[in-house]
Amino acid sequence: xxxxxxxxxxxxxxxxxxxxxxxxxxxxxxxxxxxxxxxxxxxxxxxxxxxxxxxxxxxxxxxxxxxxxxxxxxxxxxxxxxxxxxxxxxxxxxxxxxxxxxxxxxxxxxxxxxxxxxxxxxxxxxxxxxxxxxxxxxxxxxxxxxxxxxxxxxxxxxxxxxxxxxxxxxxxxxxxxxxxxxxxxxxxxxxxxxxxxxxxxxxxxxxxxxxxxxxxxxxxxxxxxxxxxxxxxxxx
Amino acid sequence: xxxxxxxxxxxxxxxxxxxxxxxxxxxxxxxxxxxxxxxxxxxxxxxxxxxxxxxxxxxxxxxxxxxxxxxxxxxxxxxxxxxxxxxxxxxxxxxxxxxxxxxxxxxxxxxxxxxxxxxxxxxxxxxxxxxxxxxxxxxxxxxxxxxxxxxxxxxxxxxxxxxxxxxxxxxxxxxxxxxxxxxxxxxxxxxxxxxxxxxxxxxxxxxxxxxxxxxxxxxxxxxxxxxxxxxxxxxxxxxxxxxx
Numbered sequence: 018x019x020x021x022x023x024x025x026x027x028x029x030x031x032x033x034x035x036x037x038x039x040x041x042x043x044x045x046x047x048x049x050x051x052x053x054x055x056x057x058x059x060x061x062x063x064x065x066x067x068x069x070x071x072x073x074x075x076x077x078x079x080x081x082x083x084x085x086x087x088x089x090x091x092x093x094x095x096x097x098x099x100x101x102x103x104x105x106x107x108x109x110x111x112x113x114x115x116x117x118x119x120x121x122x123x124x125x126x127x128x129x130x131x132x133x134x135x136x137x138x139x140x141x142x143x144x145x146x147x148x149x150x151x152x153x154x155x156x157x158x159x160x161x162x163x164x165x166x167x168x169x170x171x172x173x174x175x176x177x178x179x180x181x182x183x184x185x186x187x188x189x190x191x192x193x194x195x196x197x198x199x200x201x202x203x204x205x206x207x208x209x210x211x212x213x214x215x216x217x218x219x220x221x222x223x224x225x226x227x228x229x230x231x232x233x234x235x236x237x238x239x240x241x242x243x244x245x246x247x248x249x250x251x252x253x
Numbered sequence: 254x255x256x257x258x259x260x261x262x263x264x265x266x267x268x269x270x271x272x273x274x275x276x277x278x279x280x281x282x283x284x285x286x287x288x289x290x291x292x293x294x295x296x297x298x299x300x301x302x303x304x305x306x307x308x309x310x311x312x313x314x315x316x317x318x319x320x321x322x323x324x325x326x327x328x329x330x331x332x333x334x335x336x337x338x339x340x341x342x343x344x345x346x347x348x349x350x351x352x353x354x355x356x357x358x359x360x361x362x363x364x365x366x367x368x369x370x371x372x373x374x375x376x377x378x379x380x381x382x383x384x385x386x387x388x389x390x391x392x393x394x395x396x397x398x399x400x401x402x403x404x405x406x407x408x409x410x411x412x413x414x415x416x417x418x419x420x421x422x423x424x425x426x427x428x429x430x431x432x433x434x435x436x437x438x439x440x441x442x443x444x445x446x447x448x449x450x451x452x453x454x455x456x457x458x459x460x461x462x463x464x465x466x467x468x469x470x471x472x473x474x475x476x477x478x479x480x481x482x483x484x485x486x487x488x489x490x491x492x493x494x495x496x497x
Contacts, residue, residue, distance in 0.1 A: 073395055089399055097396040101414040101492040110410055111400040136492045156400065 020047040020070070020160060020192050024079035027065060038217040039065050040077070045211055045220060052186060052193040052230075054203040056245075057213030063196045064094070066218070067164055070194065083160060090158030090191075092166045096145040098137040104148050105133040112155035123151045127181055143174045147181070154185060161193040167202055179205055183230055204241045205233060212245065222248050255479075279461045287465040296450075297469060303446040305473065307363075307435050308428075311370035315431070316424060318371070319378025324416070326379065327386020336379070343376040348434050352441055361442040373434045378423045385419025417489045425482060432474055 027040035039062040047053045057063050068074040070081055071089055098107045108120065124130045127147040137145055146166060153161060166182065167175040179202055186193060186206065197203050203210055210224040224244065228237045263281050270280040291297035326333040352369040359365035389412060397407040439448025447470045454463035 071399055073398065088401075091396075091399045093392070093396065095392065097392050099393065099410060099414070102410065110402070110406065138492070152400070 019049055020194070021080075021082040022046065022070065024066070024069060024077055024081070026079065027062070027069065027074075027077040029065075040069075041217040041219045043079075043218065043220055045223065047192050047194065047209075049192055050190045052195060052206060052208045054207030054210045055194065055196045055213060056198065056200065056203050056210055057218060058215050059198060061213050061216050062218040063213065064164060067091075067162055067194070067196055071160075071162055087160070088156055088158045089160050089162065090153030090156050091162040092146070092149045092153050092164060094165045094168060096137070096142075096149040098145060098148055098152075100137045103134050103136055104129065104140070107137070107148060108152045108155050111152045112157075115155045120151075120155060123154060126185060127151050143170050143178065146170070147178065150178075150182065150185075158191055161191045163193065163195045165197055166195070167197070167199065175202075182206060187231065200242050200245065201238060204238045206230070210241070210245075212248065224248075277460065279464060284461050284464045284468060287461040288469055291462075291465060291469075297466075300445055300447050300450050300466070301469060301473060303443075304435055304439065304448065304470070307367060307370065307439070307443075307446065308431050311367045311374065311435070312424075312427060312431050314367065315371040315374035315378055315427060316420075319375050319423065319427075320382050320416075320420060322375075323379040323382025324386050327383040327389075333383070340376050340379060343372065344380070348373045348437060352434070352438050356442045363443075366438045366443055370431055370434050370438055374427045374431050377430065378427055381419050381423040381426070382416065385416045388419075389415050421486050421489055425486075428477075428482065432470075436470075 022043060022045055024040055024043040026038065026042075028036045028038050030036050043066060045053065055063050055066065065074065069077050071091060072087075098104075099110070102110065105120075108123075109115065121130070124133065127150060129144070129147055129151060132140065132144060132148075137148070140148065150163075150166065153163075163182070167178055170178065183206055195203070195206055204226060207226055208230075210222075210226065211220050212222040212224065213219070214221045222245075224241065226233075226237075226241060228234075266278075267280050270278040275283070288297065322336065326336050351372050352366075355365040355369035355372075359368070393411050393415070394407075397411045402411065435446070436448035436451060439446035440452040443449050447466050450466045451463055454460070454466065
């Protein structure tokens with residue numbers, strides 16, 4: 018599913034009625050199967066952008082087009098699982114048609130097989146994030162949105178979950194948008210990076226990553242980071 | 254421990270009756286004797302049955318309407334603004350006024366009694382459920398929207414479990430309130446029920462009969478609380494991690 022985004026302006030009014038501009042001229046397109054990464058400073062409006070793209074927020078100027086069937090899978094910053102349902106029920110409620118074999122495969126890749134009957138309150142944040150990821154993938158989404166899926170995890174766990182995500186994204190026709198402020202995650206997972214400015218956020222640079230995802234080396238990551246540093250420096 | 258507590262109650266009562274005198278406070282065996290006599294004639298079961306039926310109907314009515322109205326007021330600002338003055342009036346109107354007015358307007362009928370009991374309970378259910386609806390987690394609401402939950406599934410699996418503790422609280426406080434009000438309604442205008450029998454005992458100064466019905470009523474309330482209300486609450490909260 019091709020995603021086309023052309024947002025000219027997004028504002029919100031604070032409690033005092035003053036209007037603040039959050040987004041300005043955000044335009045890009047993602048091809049089927051492409052993984053786009055939104056990188057920007059904290060509080061620049063990344064989550065606002067995601068809310069618009071997923072249809073949760075309609076109050077903006079511009080156009081977002083998600084042609085074809087719209088099956089959206091999302092991993093929120095906080096896992097947003099139903100605490101009163103088991104891990105498996107959480108997934109089955111979002112994806113009632115998922116077959117047992119596919120679900121087992123997802124559980125296996127994400128190392129969740131032993132937690133099927135656990136309740137979310139019994140899980141660590143890392144496990145809960147993996148359940149949220151399994152839920153988003155179980156519906157076989159046309160458009161997958163990952164909002165800081167690795168934030169506040171310890172480094173070793175983040176690296177492991179990142180490689181699990183990379184494995185799950187491989188060979189899929191799912192158009193994916195990842196939001197992160199971690200450049201390692203961005204470079205390891207993305208096909209194209211969109212670098213956002215501070216508020217009002219606008220796309221300052223677009224950076225393609227050409228090396229295949231599975232073959233990205235430390236030097237590839239370092240090169241992209243250097244390029245980003247150079248671009249930031251050039252912008253003052 | 255509960256049995257010990259009940260035993261302490263009976264012992265205290267017995268000792269108190271020794272000090273106060275049998276005429277004013279008959280001891281437990283005398284009251285139990287009257288209770289068995291009433292049970293033998295069937296009067297006890299007829300009256301308890303009538304009271305329980307009134308409680309069941311008015312409780313169901315008040316909880317159903319209260320939940321629906323509370324949810325509506327919690328979701329819609331306009332409904333909240335329109336309904337709020339009514340709530341304030343109903344919450345503060347004495348139960349006696351509602352019961353007397355219901356009997357004057359609708360006659361000494363079953364419908365008037367049930368309506369009066371339900372109206373007394375209704376505002377507390379509305380307020381509790383309105384607060385519950387206001388506390389619904391918008392993040393879970395968004396999750397359900399993103400994953401395209403049909404409306405029924407979202408209500409059953411996302412909204413209702415969040416409202417469950419509020420429904421349980423409204424049910425528990427409502428039941429306690431209705432137990433009290435139903436006897437007043439029966440005392441004032443019904444030809445049967447525990448409240449009616451207590452009224453008769455009061456007019457005859459028949460203290461053993463009065464206590465026999467009061468004790469039977471308390472036993473039934475205790476039984477319902479233990480067998481129905483508490484297991485229901487435990488079931489609702491079984492997903493919560495237990496404190497260490």
